[in-house]
Amino acid sequence: MTVICITNQKGGVGKTTTAAALAQGLSEHNKRVLLVDWDSQASLTVSLGVNPDNLSLTCYDVLTSIIKNNGRISIRDVTLKTGNPNIDLVPANIELSQAQLDLVNVLTRELVLKEMLQPVRKEYDYILVDCLPSLGLLNVNALSAADSVLIPLQSDFLAMKGLALLLPTIIRVQERINPSLEILGILFTMTNTRTLHSREVIEVTKRAFGDRIKVFDTTIPVSVRFKEAPAAGMTILTYAPKSDGAEAYRLVTEEVLHEKS
Amino acid sequence: MTVICITNQKGGVGKTTTAAALAQGLSEHNKRVLLVDWDSQASLTVSLGVNPDNLSLTCYDVLTSIIKNNGRISIRDVTLKTGNPNIDLVPANIELSQAQLDLVNVLTRELVLKEMLQPVRKEYDYILVDCLPSLGLLNVNALSAADSVLIPLQSDFLAMKGLALLLPTIIRVQERINPSLEILGILFTMTNTRTLHSREVIEVTKRAFGDRIKVFDTTIPVSVRFKEAPAAGMTILTYAPKSDGAEAYRLVTEEVLHEKS
Ligand SMILES: Nc1ncnc2c1ncn2[C@@H]1O[C@H](COP(=O)(O)OP(=O)(O)OP(=O)(O)O)[C@@H](O)[C@H]1O
Ligand SMILES: Nc1ncnc2c1ncn2[C@@H]1O[C@H](COP(=O)(O)OP(=O)(O)OP(=O)(O)O)[C@@H](O)[C@H]1O
Numbered sequence: 226m227t228v229i230c231i232t233n234q235k236g237g238v239g240k241t242t243t244a245a246a247l248a249q250g251l252s253e254h255n256k257r258v259l260l261v262d263w264d265s266q267a268s269l270t271v272s273l274g275v276n277p278d279n280l281s282l283t284c285y286d287v288l289t290s291i292i293k294n295n296g297r298i299s300i301r302d303v304t305l306k307t308g309n310p311n312i313d314l315v316p317a318n319i320e321l322s323q324a325q326l327d328l329v330n331v332l333t334r335e336l337v338l339k340e341m342l343q344p345v346r347k348e349y350d351y352i353l354v355d356c357l358p359s360l361g362l363l364n365v366n367a368l369s370a371a372d373s374v375l376i377p378l379q380s381d382f383l384a385m386k387g388l389a390l391l392l393p394t395i396i397r398v399q400e401r402i403n404p405s406l407e408i409l410g411i412l413f414t415m416t417n418t419r420t421l422h423s424r425e426v427i428e429v430t431k432r433a434f435g436d437r438i439k440v441f442d443t444t445i446p447v448s449v450r451f452k453e454a455p456a457a458g459m460t461i462l463t464y465a466p467k468s469d470g471a472e473a474y475r476l477v478t479e480e481v482l483h484e485k486s
Numbered sequence: 487m488t489v490i491c492i493t494n495q496k497g498g499v500g501k502t503t504t505a506a507a508l509a510q511g512l513s514e515h516n517k518r519v520l521l522v523d524w525d526s527q528a529s530l531t532v533s534l535g536v537n538p539d540n541l542s543l544t545c546y547d548v549l550t551s552i553i554k555n556n557g558r559i560s561i562r563d564v565t566l567k568t569g570n571p572n573i574d575l576v577p578a579n580i581e582l583s584q585a586q587l588d589l590v591n592v593l594t595r596e597l598v599l600k601e602m603l604q605p606v607r608k609e610y611d612y613i614l615v616d617c618l619p620s621l622g623l624l625n626v627n628a629l630s631a632a633d634s635v636l637i638p639l640q641s642d643f644l645a646m647k648g649l650a651l652l653l654p655t656i657i658r659v660q661e662r663i664n665p666s667l668e669i670l671g672i673l674f675t676m677t678n679t680r681t682l683h684s685r686e687v688i689e690v691t692k693r694a695f696g697d698r699i700k701v702f703d704t705t706i707p708v709s710v711r712f713k714e715a716p717a718a719g720m721t722i723l724t725y726a727p728k729s730d731g732a733e734a735y736r737l738v739t740e741e742v743l744h745e746k747s
């Protein structure tokens with residue numbers, strides 16, 4: 226069983242898209258996957274066709290129950306079935322934006338998500354956590370609960386610059402809270418190899434970080450199909466199964482399976 | 487004098503790009519502009535060619551000085567000149583990520599940025615605040631300090647969905663803290679009118695929100711030049727002055743000037 230945290234504080238790099246697509250890729254290899262939406266924007270919840278406004282219970286209720294130590298709501302109470310029998314979803318809604326403040330004065334405030342996932346770890350092969358674009362307490366919770374970190378990175382200059390901020394946070398969590406946390410790798414998303422900029426950013430990133438961190442061999446091409454898929458409540462693998470984008474995420478899935486075997 | 491907050495909790499929609507380009511557009515109309523980087527990722531600081539790691543003082547130091555009420559560091563102490571005589575920059579670095587927690591127990595914690603800008607309001611025609619992708623205390627500070635809100639919106643489904651979360655936060659700030667806050671408008675960025683998806687999202691957004699909120703007539707086209715410009719430490723107006731992207735931001739500037747006159 227592996228918990229993979231999908232994070233990058235730079236916004237719009239493809240965290241949610243990667244979480245949904247990787248879950249589907251793993252399910253095609255008959256793996257049981259739990260997707261956790263750990264972002265109050267609830268993009269992952271929305272991407273799977275669920276309306277966050279209609280939910281009476283979300284991961285925020287489980288978090289609150291743990292903070293109050295009253296055991297009233299467990300992760301099983303909020304987990305939803307999806308259209309795919311191998312994928313379950315722990316949804317989020319805007320209430321999760323309260324969590325950052327709620328956690329401030331809580332004992333071992335970095336370990337609440339880890340505690341939340343504890344009861345169901347054995348029921349899944351993979352648990353994927355889709356993070357919000359920040360470096361705050363919620364992200365530290367995700368890094369503390371994870372076995373591995375996958376870093377989607379848009380192949381552009383500003384996103385690359387953001388990497389220099391993310392890595393120290395990961396290292397701090399490894400040193401102080403979660404020594405077994407490993408970096409699964411950097412996944413280049415929205416790449417357009419016809420542009421020099423995209424190729425240069427990939428080159429420079431590999432040179433700067435490639436000796437310490439794995440860079441996935443597969444890169445995800447830019448395609449409007451990715452924008453259309455969440456509007457249809459599907460991942461790219463269902464929405465456009467024969468597209469380059471879907472194929473690329475299947476290859477990423479194989480690289481992940483290979484690393485974790 | 488107008489303070490414009492450029493915000494959207496959805497990541498990667500073009501907040502930083504819009505802040506830098508609009509500042510330059512306004513400077514071409516001989517307006518004095520102060521750019522405030524209110525994001526610990528410091529994308530705006532980086533975009534203007536400044537290395538956040540080399541800064542001994544940033545907006546975080548002014549914030550801390552206000553919280554401690556010791557008046558030691560004022561906004562003038564951290565303001566940098568840029569290559570453009572009409573544009574100054576209040577830079578940020580990763581330390582700003584501490585601010586969310588520092589502010590929790592501060593009296594009138596929503597008004598710290600407003601207090602920070604107070605001493606220099608008269609010296610500029612426009613103050614533009616580039617916000618981080620969140621709905622937390624730092625964003626509430628920016629909305630509380632602002633006269634107007636400009637909402638960059640990538641023309642895609644997930645970004646559109648995020649709008650329904652942002653608007654209630656703006657309304658809450660208008661009702662409880664800053665009644666004179668107005669919404670300047672929604673600016674569509676990274677549009678690709680050749681795709682149906684982009685056109686549909688613009689259409690649906692106008693229908694859903696257009697009666698209450700202005701949608702800028704100008705939309706910003708998707709172009710790799712936008713990714714290259716920050717790598718060169720320039721805005722699109724300097725990096726590719728005759729490009730469609732630069733032209734589009736000049737038109738946006740005129741719409742902003744027209745609204746505020
Ligand atoms: N390879 C791709 N090509 C084109 N568009 C993409 C690609 N991957 C994702 N997108 C689109 O880009 C937008 C941003 O992606 P996504 O929401 O997954 O990023 P994120 O990192 O989760 O954003 P946030 O920081 O807001 O959580 C979405 O509209 C998505 O559909
Ligand atoms: N019109 C455009 N066409 C293509 N790329 C663009 C456009 N506008 C911005 N970009 C690029 O897209 C990326 C995201 O833009 P930007 O960083 O301005 O968004 P943001 O909303 O500030 O992100 P964050 O949520 O991380 O603060 C950047 O690399 C930028 O150069």
Ligand SMILES: [Mg+2]
Pocket residue numbers: 240241242264268269355356357
């Ligand atoms: Mg996301």
Ligand SMILES: [Mg+2]
Pocket residue numbers: 501502503525529530616617618
């Ligand atoms: Mg930004």
